[in-house]
Amino acid sequence: MARRGPDLRGATGDLTLQSVTKEFGSFTAVDELDLVVPRGGFFALLGPSGCGKTTTLRMVAGLEQPTSGRVFIGSTDLTGSRPYERPVNTVFQSYALFPHLDIAGNVAFGPRRRGVKDAAARATEALELVQMGHLADRKPGQLSGGQQQRVAVARALVNRPEVLLLDEPLGALDLKLRRQMQVELKRIQTEVGLTFIHVTHDQEEAMTMADTVAVMNAGRIEQMGPPAELYDLPRTAFVANFLGQSNLVRGTVAADDGDVVTVTTRAGQVVVPSARATARTGDVVMGVRPEKVRLEQASDTPNLNGDNMVGPGTVVDVSFSGVSTQYIVDVPGLGSWTVFAQNLGVDAVARRGDSVLLMWNPYHAFTLPGDEDLTAGVDPDVVEVLT
Amino acid sequence: MRSRRLAPYVLLIPGLAWLTIFFIIPLVQLGAVSLQSGFPGYPGYYYRDVNVGNYASALTEFGAHFGRSILYAGLATLFTFCLAYPLAYTMAFKAGRWRNVMLICVVAPFFTSFILRTIAWRQILADDSPIVRTLNALDILPGGHLTETWVAVVAGLTYNFLPFMVLPIYASLERADPRLIEAGGDLYANGFTTFRTVTVPLSMPGIIAGTLLTFIPAAGDYVNAELLGSDTSTKMVGNVIESQFFRVLGGFPVAAALSFTLMALILVMVVIYIRRFGTEELV
Amino acid sequence: MTATTTSDREIRRLGEPTRISTPTRAKRWLADHVVAIIAGFVLVYLFVPVAYTFVFSFNNYTKSNISWNPVGSPTLKHWENPCGAPGVCDALVTSIKVGAIATVIATVLGTMIAFALVRHRFRGRGATSALVFLPMATPEIVLGASLLTIFVQGFSKVGLQLGFWTIVIAHIMFCVSFVVVTVKARLQSLDPRLEEAAMDLYANPTATFLRVTFPLVLPGIVAAALLAFSLSFDDFIITNFVSGDSTTFPKFVYVSYLRGIPAQANVIGFSMFLIAVILVILGQVISSRRKS
Numbered sequence: 001m002a003r004r005g006p007d008l009r010g011a012t013g014d015l016t017l018q019s020v021t022k023e024f025g026s027f028t029a030v031d032e033l034d035l036v037v038p039r040g041g042f043f044a045l046l047g048p049s050g051c052g053k054t055t056t057l058r059m060v061a062g063l064e065q066p067t068s069g070r071v072f073i074g075s076t077d078l079t080g081s082r083p084y085e086r087p088v089n090t091v092f093q094s095y096a097l098f099p100h101l102d103i104a105g106n107v108a109f110g111p112r113r114r115g116v117k118d119a120a121a122r123a124t125e126a127l128e129l130v131q132m133g134h135l136a137d138r139k140p141g142q143l144s145g146g147q148q149q150r151v152a153v154a155r156a157l158v159n160r161p162e163v164l165l166l167d168e169p170l171g172a173l174d175l176k177l178r179r180q181m182q183v184e185l186k187r188i189q190t191e192v193g194l195t196f197i198h199v200t201h202d203q204e205e206a207m208t209m210a211d212t213v214a215v216m217n218a219g220r221i222e223q224m225g226p227p228a229e230l231y232d233l234p235r236t237a238f239v240a241n242f243l244g245q246s247n248l249v250r251g252t253v254a255a256d257d258g259d260v261v262t263v264t265t266r267a268g269q270v271v272v273p274s275a276r277a278t279a280r281t282g283d284v285v286m287g288v289r290p291e292k293v294r295l296e297q298a299s300d301t302p303n304l305n306g307d308n309m310v311g312p313g314t315v316v317d318v319s320f321s322g323v324s325t326q327y328i329v330d331v332p333g334l335g336s337w338t339v340f341a342q343n344l345g346v347d348a349v350a351r352r353g354d355s356v357l358l359m360w361n362p363y364h365a366f367t368l369p370g371d372e373d374l375t376a377g378v379d380p381d382v383v384e385v386l387t
Numbered sequence: 388m389r390s391r392r393l394a395p396y397v398l399l400i401p402g403l404a405w406l407t408i409f410f411i412i413p414l415v416q417l418g419a420v421s422l423q424s425g426f427p428g429y430p431g432y433y434y435r436d437v438n439v440g441n442y443a444s445a446l447t448e449f450g451a452h453f454g455r456s457i458l459y460a461g462l463a464t465l466f467t468f469c470l471a472y473p474l475a476y477t478m479a480f481k482a483g484r485w486r487n488v489m490l491i492c493v494v495a496p497f498f499t500s501f502i503l504r505t506i507a508w509r510q511i512l513a514d515d516s517p518i519v520r521t522l523n524a525l526d527i528l529p530g531g532h533l534t535e536t537w538v539a540v541v542a543g544l545t546y547n548f549l550p551f552m553v554l555p556i557y558a559s560l561e562r563a564d565p566r567l568i569e570a571g572g573d574l575y576a577n578g579f580t581t582f583r584t585v586t587v588p589l590s591m592p593g594i595i596a597g598t599l600l601t602f603i604p605a606a607g608d609y610v611n612a613e614l615l616g617s618d619t620s621t622k623m624v625g626n627v628i629e630s631q632f633f634r635v636l637g638g639f640p641v642a643a644a645l646s647f648t649l650m651a652l653i654l655v656m657v658v659i660y661i662r663r664f665g666t667e668e669l670v
Numbered sequence: 671m672t673a674t675t676t677s678d679r680e681i682r683r684l685g686e687p688t689r690i691s692t693p694t695r696a697k698r699w700l701a702d703h704v705v706a707i708i709a710g711f712v713l714v715y716l717f718v719p720v721a722y723t724f725v726f727s728f729n730n731y732t733k734s735n736i737s738w739n740p741v742g743s744p745t746l747k748h749w750e751n752p753c754g755a756p757g758v759c760d761a762l763v764t765s766i767k768v769g770a771i772a773t774v775i776a777t778v779l780g781t782m783i784a785f786a787l788v789r790h791r792f793r794g795r796g797a798t799s800a801l802v803f804l805p806m807a808t809p810e811i812v813l814g815a816s817l818l819t820i821f822v823q824g825f826s827k828v829g830l831q832l833g834f835w836t837i838v839i840a841h842i843m844f845c846v847s848f849v850v851v852t853v854k855a856r857l858q859s860l861d862p863r864l865e866e867a868a869m870d871l872y873a874n875p876t877a878t879f880l881r882v883t884f885p886l887v888l889p890g891i892v893a894a895a896l897l898a899f900s901l902s903f904d905d906f907i908i909t910n911f912v913s914g915d916s917t918t919f920p921k922f923v924y925v926s927y928l929r930g931i932p933a934q935a936n937v938i939g940f941s942m943f944l945i946a947v948i949l950v951i952l953g954q955v956i957s958s959r960r961k962s
Contacts, residue, residue, distance in 0.1 A: 063866050083869040096867035100885045109881075110871035155871070395790035402779035402846055403801060409843040410805055412824075413816035420819045433823075470712045477709035491950050492713050496720045498946035501904050502923040503939040506931060507719035510726075510736060549716065599807070607809025610906060614927070625811045625907075632818060632911070639819065646815040650808060657807060 008085045009114075013074020014039050015060065015163050015195060020069030022055050022219075029055040031219035033069070037163075037197060037212075042189050044210035044227075045199045048242070048377075052219040053199045057165050060197070061090045073162050084113070089156035090165040093172075095148045097140035103127070103151050104136040110159040126158035127151070129188060146177045153185070157192065166198045170205065182209050203243050207231065215239050217377070235278045237285060237368055241377030246287045247337045248374045253281050261367065266333030270308040272365045283370030291340040292364035295327060298355040308365065310334060311357035315350045325349075329356060414650075421643035431636045438640065445644040449627050453652070456623040459537065459612075460605035463544035464552075467601050468594070470545070471552035475593075476586075478553075479560035480568075493553050505543055505614050512539055512615070535617035543611035548604065552597035559593025560586070595664055603653055624649055720943060727936035734930025748933040752941075755932030761922035762938055764834065768918060769902040772841035777895045779842070780849025781887075787850070788857040806847045813844060814911030821912060832914025840912045841905065845898040852897055856890025903942075 015037040022030040030052040037043045045053045058064040060071060062083035070079045078086055089110065097106050104123050111119035127133040130150040140148055149169055156164055166185070170178045186209050189196045200206050206213050207227035214224040215238065223230055223239045234240035237248060251265035261277045263270050263286050270286060277284075296302045298312035313331030325348050327339040337358060341349055350356050424436040446453070478489045496504070512519060512533040522528050533539050567589065571581035587594075609625030616622065628645050631638030700707075728744035729735055753759035783802060787795065805813065817840050821832055830836065864886070868878040906920040913921060923935050 061870055063870070082874075083866070084872045084874050088870075090867070090870045092863055092867060094861070094863055096861065096863040098864060098867070098882060109868070109873075113872040113877055113881075159871070395786040395792040398782040398786035398790070399792075399798060402783040402850075403798065405779055405842060406801055406805070406846060409817065409820075409839055410813070411801070413820040414812075416820040416824060417812070417816035420823065470708075470715070473705045473708040474712045477706045481706055487954055489713065491947065491954075493716065495943060495947045495950070496716045497904070498900065499720055499723055499939045499943045500920050500923055500935075502906055502920045502927075503723055503931075503935065504719040506923070506927060507722040507726075511718065511722055513736075515737070546715070546719070549712070603807060603809055607811040608907075609811065610924070625809075628811055628815060629910075632815065642815060643819060646812045650812045653809060654807070 008076060008078060008081055009087045011073040011076035011078065011087055012039070012162055013072075013076075015197070016072040017056070017060070018070045018072065020056070020059060020066045020071065022052070022059060022064060023067045028219055030059070030066075033219070033221060035214065035221065035224075037195060039162075039195050040193050041211040042186065042196045042198065042209055044206035044213045045197060045216055046201070046203055046206040046213055046242075047216035048201055051216045053201075053216050054167055056216070057090070057167055057197065057199050060163065061088050061165055062086050063090075087162040088165060089159050089161040089163075090167060091149075091152045091156050091169045093168045095140075095152040095169075097148055097151060097155070099140055102137050102139055103132065103143070106140065106151060107155045107158050109155065114159070122158050123154075126154040129157065129191075130154045130184075145172050146181065149173065149181065150184075153188070157188070157194075160192075161194065163195045163197060166196065168200050169198075170200070170202075178205070185209060207243070215242060217242075233276055233278075233366055234287070235368065236376070237287075237372035237374055238377035240287050240366075240368065241375070245290050245338060247290060247293065247334075248285050248287045248368075249334050250283065250370065250374070251286050252283055252370075253279075256280050260362070263367065265310075267310040267331055268333070270310070270365065271362045272367050273363055276363070276365065277367040279367050279369040285368040285370060285372050285374065286365060287368060288360050288365040290326070290338040291324075291342075293337070293339045293358050293360045294341065295329065295339050295350060295356045295358050297350060298357050302357060302359060304359065307359040307361055309357055309359045312355045313337070313358065315352050315354045315356055318348055318350070318352055320348070327356075329358060331358065417643050418647055420639055421647050423640045423643075425637045425640065433639060441640040441644040442648065445641045446648065449624060449645060452622055452624040452627050453649070455537075455621065456606050456625065456649070457652070459541050459544060459623060460602050460608075462541045463548060463605050464598050464602045466541070466545040467548050467552040468598065471549060471556055471597065475553050475556035475560055475590075478557050479563075480565065490557075493550050497550055501547060502610065505547065505610060508539070508543055508546065509534060509614050512542075534615055535621070537616070537621050539615040540612050540621050540623075543615045544605045544608060547608075547611065548601040551600040551604075555596035555600065556590055556593040559590040559596075563589040591664065595661070599657060599660070603657070606653055607649060720940070723936045724940050727933050727940055729933055731933065735933045735936070736930065748937050752934050752937045755934040757917065757922055757926075758919075758932060758934045758938065761917045761919045764916060765903050765919040768834070768837050768841060769899045771838050772845055772902045773895050773899045776842045776845035776898045777849050777891060780846045780894060780898075781853050781891055783846070784850045784853035784857055788854055802847050802850050804847075805844050806851075810844075810905075810907040811911075814840070814908040817843075817908070818911045832912055833916045836912045836914065837909055837916060837918065840908050841902040844905075844908065845901055848897050848901060849894040852894035853887065853890045856887055856893070860886055900946075 015035075017033050017035040020030060020033045020035075021028065033052075033056060035056075045056065047053045055064060059066050062078070062081060062085070065080060070077055072078065073087065078088075097103075098109065101109070104120065104127070107126055108119045108123035111122050116122060124133060124136065127136055130153055132147060132150050132154060135143065135147065135151075140151070143151065149172075152169065153166075169185075170181050173181060182205060185196070185198075198206070198209060210227060212225065213227045213230055215222045215230065217238050222236045223234065230239060231243050234243065234246070237246075240246035240248065249265050249267070251263040251270070253261055254264045254269065255262040256274065259274055260271045261274055261280055263272060263284060265286065272286060274280065279285075295315075302309070310333075311329075311331055313329040313334070315327055316330050316336065317326075317328040319326040320343075322343075324340045324342050327341065327350060329337050329339060331337055339358065419435065420433070421441055422435075422437050422439065423433040423441075424438040426432045426434060474489075474493070478486055478493075482489050510516065514532050514534070519528070519533050522533070530536060563586075568581060568585055571585040572578075576584065607625050609623055609629050612621055612623045612626050624645055628642045628649075631642035631645070635641075726735055726738070727748055728746070729738055730742035730745040730747070731737075731739050748754065783798070786792070787798065787802075817836070818832075821830065821836050825836075860883070864882055865878050868882040869875075873881060904920060905918075906924060909918050909921055910924070917925070919935075919938070923931055923939075926932065926935070
């Protein structure tokens with residue numbers, strides 16, 4: 001079972017997880033996970049705390065072993081091997097820089113353990129890549145959070161691993177620095193061409209940086225694909241609510257003519273293109289994102305142009321946030337819907353108490369299976385009631 | 388995998404073996420000695436026996452010494468606490484940059500030999516010293532002298548164990564979040580109430596550790612009583628044990644019985660104390 | 671709540687019983703600082719015997735160093751000849767030898783136990799912890815007495831007499847517990863992520879230990895060793911019970927008390943204090959330099 005060094009460390013190819021399960025006693029952290037991460041891309045594993053994403057990462061690194069299932073890089077089976085035998089390196093959430101070594105010593109640690117001849121030169125190179133070369137003889141304790149983070153990246157990168165794992169590396173940074181580092185990491189990944197797997201609970205971060213996003217919930221992958229695809233057409237309520245926000249409403253399919261699905265809701269009938277309907281029969285959940293909905297005063301007679309319309313409803317709350325204004329509208333039969341309106345003018349379109357109509361292009365709507373939990377994926381701290 | 392399972396035992400065995408051979412077995416031997424009997428007519432020679440009478444005679448003859456040991460140790464612990472807490476409090480909250488200096492000041496005096504320090508006290512509290520002469524002039528001292536009284540013995544014990552009380556309390560207070568104490572004031576508690584209801588409970592682990600580290604050695608001490616006390620009225624159980632071992636021929640069983648009883652007594656008191664005030668992890 | 675004006679004399683704090691009249695500035699200052707004042711006195715109190723020892727190391731006494739002899743004092747002759755009194759330096763050397771040997775062995779044994787307790791799972795952890803903790807909870811006199819009985823009635827049969835080596839054995843025994851506690855504390859505060867990072871960076875378990883774990887625990891081990899040495903050097907009660915004819919420095923001082931302690935003992939005692947203080951200050955300076 002114990003294979004030593006080089007044959008494992010030389011593995012190349014796509015990272016494959018085959019039916020990987022991890023149980024801690026009676027708690028299943030990762031449940032029959034199947035995943036293929038293509039070589040050379042920036043992959044994001046996105047999910048809320050406790051969904052198993054960090055556990056999955058640790059199993060790829062070798063810091064945990066799966067209860068069942070296998071981990072492959074290319075055709076080489078890594079299952080059961082120790083972290084130091086794998087061509088995988090990790091950037092830890094807390095950076096885990098060695099406090100007793102200086103920065104250069106930290107970065108050169110991996111190459112030295114592998115017996116690389118010019119370890120110090122490689123380390124300098126890696127530090128230049130993250131623009132930390134000038135701090136090479138400082139100790140980690142003397143660096144700021146952002147600097148430590150870059151060093152941690154350099155320390156992993158210098159080994160040119162097949163797969164680079166990043167465990168919520170930007171979590172401890174303030175907003176501005178985080179944005180900066182997101183761009184940085186993306187640039188570095190493009191430059192070195194290694195496979196990056198980035199674990200995060202920040203959906204904006206995942207969508208900004210990754211080529212492919214996998215949304216994880218309770219040990220399973222809900223949906224995987226390019227960020228735009230996931231955002232535009234979620235296939236489960238969890239993805240609909242976790243990535244951005246969605247207005248969801250229950251209904252029943254009244255008709256399906258091949259092109260369009262008609263759904264009857266308590267607020268009236270709406271249509272959804274069949275191509276965007278994950279569920280096409282029986283009870284379904286119809287969804288549309290807040291920024292795709294526009295609202296107009298009920299007193300005006302709006303020009304529909306084929307749009308769906310519901311209402312009138314009452315504006316319950318108006319929140320101005322610079323770029324846009326968020327309206328919460330109470331529509332009988334729908335409950336509370338959220339509308340994001342881009343602030344094209346100075347004044348708000350509607351005020352609290354106004355009676356408004358909500359409209360959207362059917363091509364922005366989607367349907368989900370009717371047994372979905374409408375509150376799945378909603379931030380529990382946010383007090384919003386969806387029906 | 389096999390080597391990993393052996394690893395803890397390989398690490399443990401040398402140290403634990405040492406402790407077993409030189410701590411547990413001696414204690415067992417002590418117990419055995421306490422039950423031995425002397426050969427009549429041949430003082431200093433013993434044979435194995437189950438002579439519980441040793442305990443009976445030890446306790447009846449030296450019961451007062453036990454009482455004095457517990458009393459003096461208790462008083463010393465109390466006084467040490469009263470002196471140590473303000474010091475620890477100041478160091479933790481009011482010292483700022485001087486904290487490390489104060490820490491050194493607490494620990495440093497204890498690098499001079501403990502005997503030297505206690506003897507120094509004897510000279511300082513001697514009959515013809517300025518302190519005693521002043522006190523006598525003010526007619527405060529009942530017997531006219533400080534040495535050879537229980538006061539000197541307790542004072543010596545208090546002095547010698549001060550760092551053992553200061554350091555744990557300081558460590559506890561230092562770890563406490565000062566904002567908790569601020570919160571007390573914010574919630575309308577005045578200085579003393581905040582102290583009583585917030586600060587003291589926060590420092591409880593340190594107080595418990597400190598009182599144990601003071602009381603246990605103090606109860607078994609004999610040096611203070613020997614150097615600062617009188618030959619008649621202030622002897623503690625430690626003095627008796629020492630003299631029974633070294634100066635009384637045939638005194639081994641009695642000394643052993645006294646030692647065992649002392650240990651049992653302390654163990655019982657410590658267990659009750661810990662149960663009462665919380666089972667903090669002391670190690 | 672009624673609004674209050676905030677002149678110095680009229681500040682009322684909520685909760686303060688209003689029957690206490692507003693204190694004057696001086697009383698208020700005293701109340702605020704009473705704790706610090708007590709602390710100050712205690713600090714001074716701690717140094718009184720040290721000062722006494724220091725002063726009397728300069729005493730030009732004739733028979734015994736008990737009262738100050740104004741004739742010829744202060745004198746440097748004891749400082750110039752610290753080994754002048756018979757037995758002083760022998761005792762000191764014995765103390766140092768015992769301390770060195772006991773420290774090394776106790777540190778090794780104790781560090782091993784600490785690692786086992788923190789890093790490994792095994793049956794009997796509770797019993798092991800109890801066994802390690804028990805010597806610290808036992809009065810020295812009981813430890814000394816029990817060792818005396820076993821040395822005299824047991825080990826003497828295998829040729830071990832009371833003397834230098836019995837002192838060493840006893841010191842190792844009571845120092846191990848303190849080493850375990852100190853190293854364990856340091857080990858527990860070590861971030862386990864660091865060792866994971868090392869393994870992630872191609873270090874096998876041996877390399878991880880040598881390159882990451884050990885260097886980071888070392889300060890704790892050093893602290894434990896220093897603690898062990900201080901405990902050993904200053905030990906009297908246990909030493910007195912098991913030393914037989916050998917003499918360590920504390921025992922020498924105690925025994926010579928009746929005849930009168932030579933001032934050289936004061937010299938040595940105070941020098942130990944000075945050396946220790948210097949070492950501590952040096953340690954602080956080095957560690958604060960490292961941080962900046």
